[in-house]
Amino acid sequence: MESIGTAAPPAAGEGGNRSREDVVRAASRLFARRGYHGTSMRDLGEELGMLGSSIYSHVSGKNELLIEIVGRGAALFDSVTAEAAASRDSAVERLRQMVHGHVNVVVGNIDEARTFLFESRFLPETDRRQIVAMRDEYEQAYRETIRAGIDEGSLASDLDPGMTAIFILSVLNALIRWYRPTGERTAGAIASEMWAFVSHGILAERVNG
Amino acid sequence: MESIGTAAPPAAGEGGNRSREDVVRAASRLFARRGYHGTSMRDLGEELGMLGSSIYSHVSGKNELLIEIVGRGAALFDSVTAEAAASRDSAVERLRQMVHGHVNVVVGNIDEARTFLFESRFLPETDRRQIVAMRDEYEQAYRETIRAGIDEGSLASDLDPGMTAIFILSVLNALIRWYRPTGERTAGAIASEMWAFVSHGILAERVNG
DNA sequence: CCTACCGATCGGTAGG
DNA sequence: CCTACCGATCGGTAGG
Numbered sequence: 020m021e022s023i024g025t026a027a028p029p030a031a032g033e034g035g036n037r038s039r040e041d042v043v044r045a046a047s048r049l050f051a052r053r054g055y056h057g058t059s060m061r062d063l064g065e066e067l068g069m070l071g072s073s074i075y076s077h078v079s080g081k082n083e084l085l086i087e088i089v090g091r092g093a094a095l096f097d098s099v100t101a102e103a104a105a106s107r108d109s110a111v112e113r114l115r116q117m118v119h120g121h122v123n124v125v126v127g128n129i130d131e132a133r134t135f136l137f138e139s140r141f142l143p144e145t146d147r148r149q150i151v152a153m154r155d156e157y158e159q160a161y162r163e164t165i166r167a168g169i170d171e172g173s174l175a176s177d178l179d180p181g182m183t184a185i186f187i188l189s190v191l192n193a194l195i196r197w198y199r200p201t202g203e204r205t206a207g208a209i210a211s212e213m214w215a216f217v218s219h220g221i222l223a224e225r226v227n228g
Numbered sequence: 229m230e231s232i233g234t235a236a237p238p239a240a241g242e243g244g245n246r247s248r249e250d251v252v253r254a255a256s257r258l259f260a261r262r263g264y265h266g267t268s269m270r271d272l273g274e275e276l277g278m279l280g281s282s283i284y285s286h287v288s289g290k291n292e293l294l295i296e297i298v299g300r301g302a303a304l305f306d307s308v309t310a311e312a313a314a315s316r317d318s319a320v321e322r323l324r325q326m327v328h329g330h331v332n333v334v335v336g337n338i339d340e341a342r343t344f345l346f347e348s349r350f351l352p353e354t355d356r357r358q359i360v361a362m363r364d365e366y367e368q369a370y371r372e373t374i375r376a377g378i379d380e381g382s383l384a385s386d387l388d389p390g391m392t393a394i395f396i397l398s399v400l401n402a403l404i405r406w407y408r409p410t411g412e413r414t415a416g417a418i419a420s421e422m423w424a425f426v427s428h429g430i431l432a433e434r435v436n437g
Numbered sequence: 438c439c440t441a442c443c444g445a446t447c448g449g450t451a452g453g
Numbered sequence: 454c455c456t457a458c459c460g461a462t463c464g465g466t467a468g469g
Binding site (some may be wrong): 246278279281283284285291 | 454455456457459
Binding site for chain 2 (some may be wrong): 054055056057097111121137140141165169170174175176178180182183185187188189190192193196197212214216217218219220221222
């Protein structure tokens with residue numbers, strides 16, 4: 020399991036000059052909270068203790084910030100499926116690891132994850148298409164692992180891999196809506212509960228074999 | 229089961245004067261596609277074949293449109309849990325009906341549902357709080373039905389009603405992300421597949437009793 | 438990173 | 454529903 024999360028923010032008080040990284044991080048925070056179109060360069064400047072126009076000494080424009088943040092989010096999620104694909108565990112175990120990895124990414128990088136999921140549609144067309152393609156690959160990794168699980172006999176033979184992948188990712192992606200860092204559950208606990216739900220369902224006993 | 233969906237749009241061509249209802253419907257479409265902050269009154273006017281300033285003869289402002297659309301979405305979802313609560317069926321059957329009802333609302337009112345789910349955060353503070361409260365009640369209806377299902381013995385006794393409610397709603401709400409009217413599945417087929425996933429999970433056989 | 442701006446666009450109004 | 458317009462704010466630039 021790779022390390023997740025970002026270093027603590029560098030004393031976001033008054034004065035002091037900010038790095039490009041500070042700018043990107045502040046933009047993640049604001050885009051996640053107010054949306055891309057709901058955040059102005061002046062808002063961002065205020066968050067950083069500088070004028071909106073000063074941000075242009077760090078980045079070429081607002082677009083660049085969105086592109087970079089969404090790209091980071093995509094890379095984080097990508098690394099989860101890449102790691103699982105490299106494993107020699109059973110398909111069902113790989114799927115369980117993917118669930119845990121996804122939860123870890125969200126919990127450790129809420130702002131990037133939220134911007135990735137909610138603001139990608141505002142990317143310039145070329146970048147948007149790239150992200151859509153990445154997202155399709157991510158979903159495909161789930162589809163393939165589910166198919167492998169059916170083949171190895173650990174997953175129910177009547178599953179539709181495409182729909183099942185969507186449903187599992189639905190549970191995973193929604194975490195971004197309800198997760199609060201102040202909550203009592205650890206990432207591991209959340210992932211375990213999700214996996215229990217996904218694997219057993221909610222009925223007291225199975226209706227069919 | 230109540231009737232869902234809205235009447236066909238009234239010949240959205242050139243000329244002709246539009247009703248307030250036309251304005252609200254066009255706003256639903258644009259807010260759903262471009263977001264609230266990504267839609268200008270001039271964009272909306274263009275969609276309606278009039279100037280942005282002319283819209284103010286139908287509504288008091290952009291805010292009013294968002295409030296109305298989100299309110300409609302909330303009312304639609306509310307009616308689903310209200311109907312289920314009034315039923316004398318078993319808890320597990322009521323839960324199944326709630327899943328079907330939710331899918332019907334989304335499929336029949338995509339734009340309102342999408343605006344409700346993605347743009348509520350841009351409401352004026354007072355309205356936003358009302359919607360958050362409504363959403364809490366909706367979630368609570370799921371929690372209570374799940375608890376009743378555990379009590380009647382149809383749902384697994386080790387379920388956490390709060391988490392389970394969130395997980396089920398995650399699958400339901402995500403529909404708004406992947407549903408396309410051009411897809412081959414009917415609302416009923418989608419709801420059935422969701423219910424199968426939620427009730428049985430994905431494993432070939434249960435691990436515990 | 439600031440001063441001093443730019444043209445464009447924003448939500449909205451007065452008056453018809 | 455249009456004409457004509459308002460002040461505010463937008464993303465961004467020149468020059469230091």
